[in-house]
Amino acid sequence: QKALKDYRKKLLDHREREAEVRKLRTEIRDKNKEYDRTEEDLKALQSVGQIIGELLRQLDEERYIVKASSGPRYVVGCRNKVKRDLLKPGARVTLDMTTLTIMRVLPREVDPLVYNMAAEDPGKVSYSDIGGLGDQIRQIREVIELPLINPDLFVRVGIKPPKGVLLYGPPGTGKTLLARAIACNIEASFLKVVSSAIVDKYIGESARLIREMFGYAKEHQPCVIFMDEIDAIGGRRFSEGTSADREIQRTLMELLNQLDGFEVLSKVKIIMATNRPDVLDPALLRPGRLDRKVEISLPNE
Template sequence: MKSEVMRISHELQAQNEKIRENTEKIKVNKNLPYLVSNVIELLDVDPQDTEEDGAVVDLDAQRKGKCAVIKTSTRQTYFLPVIGLVDAEKLKPGDLVGVNKDSYLILETLPAEYDARVKAMEVDERPTEQYSDIGGLDKQIQELIEAVVLPMTHKEKFVNLGIQPPKGVLLYGPPGTGKTLLARACAAQTKSTFLKLAGPQLVQMFIGDGAKLVRDAFALAKEKAPAIIFIDELDAIGTKRFDSEKAGDREVQRTMLELLNQLDLPTIEECSNKWRLHKKNLKTN
C-alpha cells in the first residue's frame, strides 16, 4: 500500500513538472510580436496505414484531425500538421491569425482587417432623422418604406410569402432635394449602421484598389449588420460601358463590376442623372 502511494505521488509530481514546463513553453511561444497570417485552407488528414515493426514512423503522418495551410504577411505559404493553440473548429479559410514567427503555430485569431478609408465611411453616431423632418416627399418615403424598411424589420413575412425584396434603391434628382436625408431616415427607422460611400472616393489610381474598397465596405457592413450602405454620386463609377484605351476608364469599369457583384445588402444609391448609369445598375434597383 505504501509503495502504491509513493508511486502515485511520484507520477503526480512528474505530471506537475511536465505541466509547468509546457506552461513555460506556451508563455515563451506567445511572446509578441506575432506574425500576421491568413488561413488558406483547412484539411482533414487521416493517418496512414500502420508501418511494419522496426520501420521509421512519421509522427506527423499519424496525427488525426485537421491540418491547416497558412500564408504569412511575408508571402510564404506553410502547411501546419499541428494547428496550434486555437481550436480548428473555430477557424475557417480567410481568417486572420497571429502565428509564432519561428514555429508558425497559430496562437490567436485576430479581428478582421479593413481599409482605414472604409472605416472612415462608417457614421459614428447612428442617424436620428425622422420622416416628419422631410417635407413634400410622402410618395418617395412610402416607396422607401416598402423597398428598404419593411424587408429589414419584417423579414419573416417576406420569406413566408416568397417575396424577393429589391437589392437596392436608386434616388436621383438635383442636389439639395433630400436624397441623403431620406437614406438617413431609413437607417434610423431600422436602427441600422449607416455607411456612406462617395462615388469619387472609389476611383483610385492603382489597379484593383477601388474594387478592394468596395469589397471591404460590404464586408464591414456584413459585420455591423443590420446595415444600410448609401452610395453618393453613383454616376462617378456607374456610367454606361464604353470602349476606351485609357487605364483610368478601365479601372472605373472594374470598380463598377465589383459593386454589381457585391449588391446583396440593402443599398441606397444616389445620382443626379440616372440616364448616365449603366443599365445593370438600373436593373438591380
Template sequence: REEVKKQSGRYEKTEDDLKALQGVGQLIGEVLKQLDSEKFIVKTSSGPRYMVGSKPKIDKASLTAGTRVALDMTTLTVMRKLQREVDPLVFNMLHEDPGSVQYGEVGGLSEQIRQMREVIELPLTNPELFKRVGIKTPKGVLLYGPPGTGKTLLARAMASNMNCNFMKVVASAIVDKYIGESARVIREMFAYARDHEPCIIFMDEIDAIGGRRFSQGTSADREIQRTLMELLNQLDGFDELGAVKIIMATNRPDVLDPALMRPGRLDRKIEIPLPNETARVDILKIHSSKIAKQGDI
C-alpha cells in the same frame, strides 16, 4: 465556488497578459485550409505555406479559410484569431454618424418615405413576410431627382430610425489612380457590411462610377468601368447580400449604365421631385417650428 472561478479567470487573464508583455512579436498569417481537428495549412505574410497546430484555447471551428491569425515566431503555432483587415476608408464609412433625423422632419416626401420603407426597412425588420410569400427580398433602391430635393436627407432619416449599421460613401471618393484599388475598396466595403449585418450602404453621387460604359476611352475611364463591374458583381454575384441593403442617389439618372438599373440590382427607382405648393408649406412649417413667432403666420 463562484468566487474561485472568478479568481481563476482573473489569474489566467493576468498570466496571458504577462506572457504577451514578455514574449516576442508574432507573425501575421492567413488560414488556407483545415486538414483535421488539430492541423491547419496557413500562409504567412512573407509568402511560404506551413502545416501548423493551434493553441488549445482557440475555437477550431472559427478558423475557417481566409481567417487572419497570429503565428508564433519559432513554432508558427496559431496563437490567436485576428479580425478581418479593413481599409481605413471603409472603416470610417461605418463609423460616420448620420445624425438624428426623424421622418417628420422630412417635408413633402411622405409617398417617397413609404416606398423607401417598403424596400429597405420591411425586408430587414420582417424578412419572414417575404419567405412566407416565397419571393426574394429587394436589394436596393435608386433615389434620383434635382440637386437639393432631399435625397441624402431621406437616407439619413432611414438610418436614424432603424436599429442597424449605416455606411455612407460618396462614389467619387472610391476612385483611385492605381489599377485595381477602387475595385478592392468596393469588395472590402461589401465584405465589411456582411460582417456587420443588418447594414444599409448609402452610395451618394453614384454617377461618378456608374456611368454608361463605352469601348473608347482613356485608362482612367477603364479603371472606372472596372470599378462598376466589381459593383455589379457584388450586387448579384454568387454571394447573397442577405441583410445588406443598398441606397444609391444621383441627380443624373440618364447617364447611368443600363446594367446597373435593371431589376434584381436596383429593384425600385424613386423620383424625388421639386416640392409643390403643399410640400413647400410642410417644409416651411418644419423649419419655422423652433423660431419665435408673433401673431398668425
C-alpha cells in the same frame, strides 16, 4: 474623573491609529496596482511578436495548413483556447514565432476608408422632419426597412426582397436627407459612401475598395450602404476613353459583380442617389440589382 480622561485619551489614540491603518491600506492597494502595471509593462517588453498568416485549410481536428505573410506554407497546430468554429479557410491568424502554433484569430483586414464610412454620424433625423415626401418615404421603407425588420413576411408570401433602391431627382430635394433618416430609424450598420472618393489613380485599388466595403457590410449585417452621387462611377460604358475612364469602368464592373453576389435574403441593402439618372449604365439599373427607382421630386404641398 481621571479614569474618564484616560478613556477619552485612549479613544482618541485608537481613532488616530485606525486612520493610520486605513491610510496604510490605501497606500498598499496603490502600490499593488503600480506593481501589477509594472509587471505588465515588463512582460510586454519581454514578449516576442507574432507572425500574421492566413488559414488555407484544415487537415484534421488538430492540424491546419497556414500561409505566413512572408510566403511559405506550414502545417501547424492550434492553441487550446482558440475557438475552433472561427478557424475557417481565409481567416487571418497569428502564429507563434518559434513553434508557428495558431495563437488567435484576427478580424478581417479592412481598409481605413471603410472604417471612416462606418464611423460617420448621420445625426438625428426623423421621418417627420422631412416634409412633402410621404409617398417616397413609404416606398423606401418598404424596400429597405421591411426586409431587414420582418424577412419572414417575404418568405411566407414567396417574394424575393429588393436588393436596392435608386433615388433620383433635382438637386436639393432631400435624397441624402432621406438616407440619413433611414440610418437613424433602423437598428443596422450604415455605410455612407461618396462615390467620387472611391476612384483611385492606381489600377485595381477602386475595385478592391468596393470588395472590402461589401465584405465589411456582410460581416456587420444588417447593414445599409448609401452611395451618394453614383453617377461618378456608374456612368454609361463606352469603347473609347482614357485610362482613367477604363479604371472607372472596372470599378463599375466590380460593383455590378458585388450586387449580383448578394444572397436572396441577405440583410445588406443598398441605396444609391443621383441627380443625373440619364447617364447611368443600363446594367446598373436592371431589375435584380436596383429593383426600385424612386423619383424625389420637388416637395408637394
